[in-house]
Amino acid sequence: MLRLDGKIIVAYFPVQLSMRQILQPAIDLAEKGFPVSEIASYCWKKNAHALQAPGNPHGKDLLIDGQAPDHGQVFCNPFLADTFKELAELGKRGFYEGRVAKAVVDVIQSNGGVMDLEDLKSHATEEVKPIVTNYKGLNVWEIPPNGQGITALLALNILENFNLKEMGHNTAHYLHVLIEAVKVSFADTLWYCADPEKVAVPTTKLLSKPYARDRSKLIDLQRATAKYNQGNPFPVGSDTVYFTVVDTQGNACSFINSNYMGFGTGLVPDGCGFTLQNRGANFSLQPGHPNCLAPRKRPYHTIIPALATDADSGELLCSFGVMGGFMQPQGHVQVLLNMLEFGMNPQQALDVPRFCVEYDRKVDAWLVSLEDGIPQNITEALIAKGHRVVAPVTGHNRSMFGRGQIITKGDWWRHWRILPSSSNVFWAGSDPRADGCALGY
Numbered sequence: 001m002l003r004l005d006g007k008i009i010v011a012y013f014p015v016q017l018s019m020r021q022i023l024q025p026a027i028d029l030a031e032k033g034f035p036v037s038e039i040a041s042y043c044w045k046k047n048a049h050a051l052q053a054p055g056n057p058h059g060k061d062l063l064i065d066g067q068a069p070d071h072g073q074v075f076c077n078p079f080l081a082d083t084f085k086e087l088a089e090l091g092k093r094g095f096y097e098g099r100v101a102k103a104v105v106d107v108i109q110s111n112g113g114v115m116d117l118e119d120l121k122s123h124a125t126e127e128v129k130p131i132v133t134n135y136k137g138l139n140v141w142e143i144p145p146n147g148q149g150i151t152a153l154l155a156l157n158i159l160e161n162f163n164l165k166e167m168g169h170n171t172a173h174y175l176h177v178l179i180e181a182v183k184v185s186f187a188d189t190l191w192y193c194a195d196p197e198k199v200a201v202p203t204t205k206l207l208s209k210p211y212a213r214d215r216s217k218l219i220d221l222q223r224a225t226a227k228y229n230q231g232n233p234f235p236v237g238s239d240t241v242y243f244t245v246v247d248t249q250g251n252a253c254s255f256i257n258s259n260y261m262g263f264g265t266g267l268v269p270d271g272c273g274f275t276l277q278n279r280g281a282n283f284s285l286q287p288g289h290p291n292c293l294a295p296r297k298r299p300y301h302t303i304i305p306a307l308a309t310d311a312d313s314g315e316l317l318c319s320f321g322v323m324g325g326f327m328q329p330q331g332h333v334q335v336l337l338n339m340l341e342f343g344m345n346p347q348q349a350l351d352v353p354r355f356c357v358e359y360d361r362k363v364d365a366w367l368v369s370l371e372d373g374i375p376q377n378i379t380e381a382l383i384a385k386g387h388r389v390v391a392p393v394t395g396h397n398r399s400m401f402g403r404g405q406i407i408t409k410g411d412w413w414r415h416w417r418i419l420p421s422s423s424n425v426f427w428a429g430s431d432p433r434a435d436g437c438a439l440g441y
Contacts, residue, residue, distance in 0.1 A: 020088040027084045030273070033076035036069045037435035042396050043262070044068035050266025051275070055111060058268040062275065080273025096120045103269035104276065111267060133157055133207055134311050137416070138340060141307045142332075145193045145201045146291075149304040152329035154185035157212030158219075159333070165341045170374060172381035173221075175355055178337075179368055179387065180219040182330050182357045187228035188215075194290040195298040201290070224386035226365065240303060240323040243436075246407045246426055252319035254305035260325075304328050308336070310412075317412050320346075323434075324402035327356050331402035339413035346406035346413075346429030347438070354401040369393050371401050403434035 036044070045068040051059030052066065060066060061079055069075045086094035094100065101120045108115045130141045133153040140156060142149025158181040167174040192201055205211060215231055240258035264277035282300040283293040291300050302325050308318035318339075322331025331354065338349035353373035360367050370379055370391035379391045393400065406429045428438035 018088075019091060023084045023088045027081045027088075030077040030081035030084065033074040035072050036075050038071045039396070039399070039433075039435045041069060041071040041073075043399075047262030047266075050263045051268065053266060056107075056267055058107070058270050058272075059266060059275075061268055061273060062263075077273045079271050083272050083274065096123050100269070100272055103272050107267045107269045108276070111265075130307075131203055131207065135160055135336075136340065137311050138317070138336075139309045139311045140332075140336065141309065143301075143304050144196070145189075145203060146195045146298045147301045147304050148189055148193055148326070148329055149306065149332075150193060150203060150206060151182075151185045151189040152304070152306070152332040153207055154188060154212065154215075155181045155329065155333045156336070157207065157209060158184060158216045159337070160209075161213055161216040164337060169338070169342045170353065170378065172378050172385070175374075175378065175382060176224070176385055176387070177219065177221070178333065179355060179357055179382075180225060181216070182333065183225070183366055184215050184218060184228050184231075185329070186326075186357070186359070188230050190291075190300070191230035192290060193300050198294060198297045199290040222385065224366075224382075226386075240325070242305065242321040242323045242403070242405055244305075244319040244321060244405050244407050246319060246409070250316060250409060252307065252316055252407065254307050254319045254321055256303045256305045256321050256323065258303050258323070260302070302326060302328055304332070306332055316409060318406065318408045320404065320406040322402040322404035322431075324400065326358060327400060327402040330354075330356060331404055335404055335406065339408075340416055343414055343416075345411070346408055346427050348429075349413075350404050350406060350429045350431045356401050363388075369400060371398055398433050401433065403431040403436070405430050405436055405438075407438075 048063065048068040050056070051062050053059065062077070064073065064075065083100055086098070086100060088094075090098065097120070101117055104120065105115055105117050128144055131144045131150060131153065132139050132141045133156055135156045140153060142153055144150070159178065162177050164174060164177070167177065188206060192206060194201060211231070218225070218228060240256065242256040244252065244254050246252045259275055259277040260279050260281065263275040265275065267276045268274070269276070279299055279301065280293070282291075282302065284291045286292060305321045307316065308320070309316050320332070320335065322328050322335060324331060334354050335349045338344040338352060339346070344352070353371035355371070355374075356369045358367055358369070359365075365388055368382065368387045368389050370382075370389060370393065372392040372394040374391065379389055383389050408427045410425060411427060426440070428440070430436040430438040
């Protein structure tokens, strides 16, 4: 801190860290071990069968005596420590070439896969431009297609055409409109959301306000609609982990990564200490579908970190995310509306019960799961409107409603667009459905 001409100037000096310095804490944790938390242990046991499967000889590397660790049991992963050491020394080449790459290719090919060493070597990481929509003065930023963040933005655009606050939080009327908006949004994105390098994704047209107004007119305020078709945005003729960190200067990181289903494929490359993902499960096998399976193509991707800024000033107001597959955009919408429409602080916004919409192909219908805490009379009212409801969802099964984290700058959610926020304080919330925590240091 410097004082010049009676003014206090705070000086910040950027620190550059080597890859070894960045990875060393993770290396130490992998070598020395860590006590397994309660929900992590539950999920580990639930998905341990993938590691124990025949043809997966190195799955045992992520088990203790052939079993998933108990809550509080210390788990060490020396093979992952070795992998991180190679990354520390060789950078990208330590993963996409050499020993680790060969181990990855060997386990894939031994299980009928076609990936080869050249596929890994030719991998290129892409820096994408986020997509945005304005909801009542708040700019909400999401990852573009092939990510599903556009689903949340579509739903917010549709919901802007309804007086949600007047309906009341988690009333039958409110939940009905949100559920239908989510269904309309998924009807679009499950068709249009694909690899933009392989197909033309009409992102700008899908996010236009006139298109959202047209789509909002499909929602029957009295009855659930059995099936929505994707719209035409053109004119006529044409194992997830999320964290967020904010520093003292207000810079934020919203980060998410995932193996997709539990341990993904469950396949563990020899001597590497990690499982391989199964993101390809989100390709369509329908010929002609924009998201159909093809070489060197990315599938519909569910993980979507998000940020929110003031539309007028551009000030960063919120860094947030909600884990949970296709629940993620639904979680984004519900948590944001809890703050924007009902003035909840970040922890309250995460705590209150949620719904989850999913399409069940077996019964060819949308199912609506309601979390424990939503009253029985609300459940009955939604059933009367024609929804297929599963309720109440309790215990560890509540993880289906996502697991979110939020950091906000100031208390802008108290009086949104009425009073200025007190931006010298950060607020945070951590989802009670997971092992995370909100921490300031």
